[in-house]
Amino acid sequence: MTASTQSNKKLITYLVLGCLGMFGFGFALVPLYDIMCDTLGINGKTATTAQAYDQQVINKSRTIRIEFMAHIQPGMKWDFGPTTNVLEVHPGELVKTAFVAKNNASKRMIAQAIPSISPGLGAKYFHKTECFCFQQQPVDGQSPADFPLVFFVDPQLPKDIHTLTLSYTLYDITEKTLGEALTGPQAQGVTP
Amino acid sequence: MTTANPQTNETVETIHEETVETNHDDHGHHEQPPKGIMRWILTTNHKDIGTLYLWFSLTMFFIGGAMAMVIRAELFEPGLQLVEPHFFNQMTTVHGLIMVFGAVMPAFTGLANWLVPMMIGAPDMALPRMNNWSFWILPFAFLILLSSLFMEGGGPDFGWTFYAPLSTKYSGDSTALFVFAIHIMGISSIMGAINVIVTIFNLRAPGMTWMKMPLFVWTWLVTAFLLIAVMPVLAGAVTMVLTDKFFGTSFFDAAGGGDPVMFQHIFWFFGHPEVYIMILPAFGIVSAIIPAFSRKKLFGYSSMVYAVASIAILSFVVWAHHMFTTGMPKVALLFFMYCTMLIAVPTGVKVFNWVATMWKGSLSFEPPMLFAVAFVVLFTIGGFSGLMLAMTPADFQYHDTYFVVAHFHYVLVTGAIFSIMAAAYYWLPKWTGHMYSMTLAKWHFWCSVISVNVLFFPMHFLGLAGMPRRIPDYNIQFANVNEIVSIGGFAFGLSQLLFLALVIKCCRGGEKAPAKPWDGAEGLEWEIPSPAPYHSFTTPPEVK
Amino acid sequence: MKRVLYCLLAALMVPPVWAESMRLNMTQGVTGISQEVYHLHMTIFYICCVIGVIVFGVMLYAIVKHRKSKGAVAANFHESTKVEILWTLIPFVILIAMAIPATKTLLAMEDPSNSDLTIKITGSQWKWHYDYFDKGVGFYSVLATPRDQIENKQAKQEHYLLEVDKPLVLPTDRKIRFLMTSDDVIHSWWMPAFAVKKDAIPGFINEAWARIDKPGTYRGQCTELCGKDHGFMPIVVKAVEGPEFDTWLASQKQAQLDAAAKAKAALSKTLTKDELYQKGEKVFLAHCAACHQPTGLGIPGVFPALKGAEIVLGPAEKHIHIVKFGWPGSAMPAFGKQLTAEEIAAVVTYERNAWGNNVGDAVQAADVDKVEK
Incomplete structure (x- = not known):
């Protein structure tokens, strides 16, 4: 074995390791992206777990307009909406509100709400101490459900944000959760 | 393309047999090339593989071009005439994939195979067997991709950028084939890149220091590192698309x-360096031709x-300029805007250097010079529109319109493809041992350069006037300009047949080329006879 | 190929029939921001032109004067640190000069003040839904160009592919906030006249705003590839003066309440098969024919035929289910929200009895209402 073959081997090893590393990095981008979203406020994602209410001072001099929006996955036979569309709140104040949902289907379904805040930068300052989006929400057929939401707005909220829109998109995850057979065309093997 | 001359070969072989042995692995290529098809299938010779890559790329260029003709024919006038919107989307998608991964990238790999060993005074590529593999898996990747077009439900129709969830939840079953094809292309590119890096690191002739390497070698070295850095990320992205679609994960759902926007971040983390993968070797080529x-x-x-x-x-910190909207x-908008604008500085340096050289x-x-000069002018125009696109507020108006289509075709067709044409005209005598018809080449140049501008320049206006990209039909106000664009497109497509004729003619024979057909050319590749012997430098040359 | 050649020949011989002339530059638009964007675009464009003229001018001079055929002898200079620093610094300065107006415009786009009206825009394959937030008005806006024009059976009108059944009506001189989201894939809402282009992303909301200066009708399109009919989901905004808008909104609210009441009443109504068939044909041509084709034959391998289809000939319930809730994992959208129960009943009846599908039954609105996911 010549010196050149040996140095070839060494170099190839490094390069292949580099490739594998970059392949791994592609997947590492998934958690890295979440961090990026948190710091930059991409897509207005809020925390997925409850935060503690730790505010002593309520800034009465400032009012933030909070708009609530609801969106249902197409084809999902539910009613879903906020009890109030708009709330005016002071930063630091603990606010309790709720969304109401009704499963109009005849069978029990599991829903998952995905929150999104606009402007995205506001997401960092919108703290939820209780939210129905933290868990999956099973609701029996033909039954209503109350989805409570308790939150406060961080007094650190940048001065140029006056309105925060909180939108929830409700997804039907019954099949995904229960692992039932898909109802899609592939699973059924029928061509309509 | 090569017709290795047995006489010249033999002399070189016999004289330097000893040196070959000690200089590199025994690749089993000390003999004359075997005859027939097996020569090409089993070859480990860098010139043979380079030739294979170049022919493959030319074939793909015509297939991808044929798809562009379908697109331009449908867009010739408003209304749906030739194809359904669904098929139209498949055409735009596969046209993009083929031109990027099938035409431009393999052409550059082919050029690297041919030229890098000759330019650095090496006998062959460092890893010849891997070289054989990296080429021969490529045709299968494209067979898979092209065959998906004939599947029930059609081939990929989500654009070459395959944004989720269009490519996950809402795509056809052929997505699996698409993913598989991309994986193979990626592996091929990575193997090619490893080979180039190892060759440049370990096989440089004595005295060939880093700062004496020809610019083509330098640009390819940088390109190879870019490939190693980003092709695996693309592989990761397509893997996630595959598992999202077929195995119930929710990366982008x-x-x-999950988050569909994350797909775009991962994709463009690959995609932007990829753009430079397709242009850096072009810089190297032009930097060889203009001084000559x-x-x-x-x-x-x-x-x-x-x-x-x-x-x-x-190129690693500008990816999000593709996703301002x-x-x-x-x-973030400001950061990506500033970084993108910054790229204009080194690009400007390159253009100024070329002009100062002239x-x-x-x-x-x-x-070769005609194409190189056209490259400098037209690539710069593409650079200008790139600079305009970098301005975030204005990008909200340009994004996803024909302005963008005009921009990237200026940098890829009159940039990358023109540089490849220039390279072909520059080194064809070295490859084949024959001079080509200068008249035909000049016809090819003038037809191409006129028609390509008729094809792409009016697209700027279409975009500014509000025509989105990737649409099969449009409002009647865009009709006149689209008509002109289509005529330019057909003319450009036909002009390339001249190139095909010229290359075939040149391979078959012609006036014998001297070792150095261009009096101003510099570099080690001109010191060996034309056609280049089967093994370039069996004794390493001395580099002053 | 023959057809292409034919087209080429036709183009060369016939003078252009499309009299409509195209604007060649970016629109100035009708909002303060769109004006600013336009001026930014022109500034950068002129700077690029000047640089281009200088660089290409020098090059052209060299090409003309320094030719070998004219006896030019090559000089021997190269590498000059001074020159190289200069041509790195000058572009840098130019870039800073470009960055200043760009940054200014970008910051102006982020107007934090409260808005007067919020519109929720939802993209879905291949139509837009507009919801006037907290106002009780919302509707779909669908391409209005007849299929016959697209298929070249009828002359194309001026607003070919840029016309919708119900435009988004907006007031002038008020700050309007747009919130974009999507039902399925990513769409992008582009209104050139407002310089607004924002992606509608499923599951998330995005925001943009506009303050319209001038009443008028403005047209745009979806700009993110969203599947087959990406080219067929236009955006039309009708901007009217404030008071006119208020009247319009009030009348819409009333109309929507009436329509809801009517739809409810329709549930208990029984129509004859013929009535349903006639009505259904209209609904089919408007909403279904793009994919399933007016012949009911679909496009093999892409869009299934309805003629002789198992589901259409089978029990009505399954058939209604698919129309109402869509077919997961395929291009078949859910029409349950967009069409009334009566319309679905009509179209299902039509499909079950057209093109030789002689099932013979008539589906009533009440039947549609009963079917659930």
């Missing part, structure tokens, strides 16, 4: 806690090297 026909040294060699390196580094906070030279305009 909001319902399962100006009969004057390249103005600033080292600044060119640094410019290439800085473009490569910057996805909704980003202003800090200044007070002794210019002549043989076909």
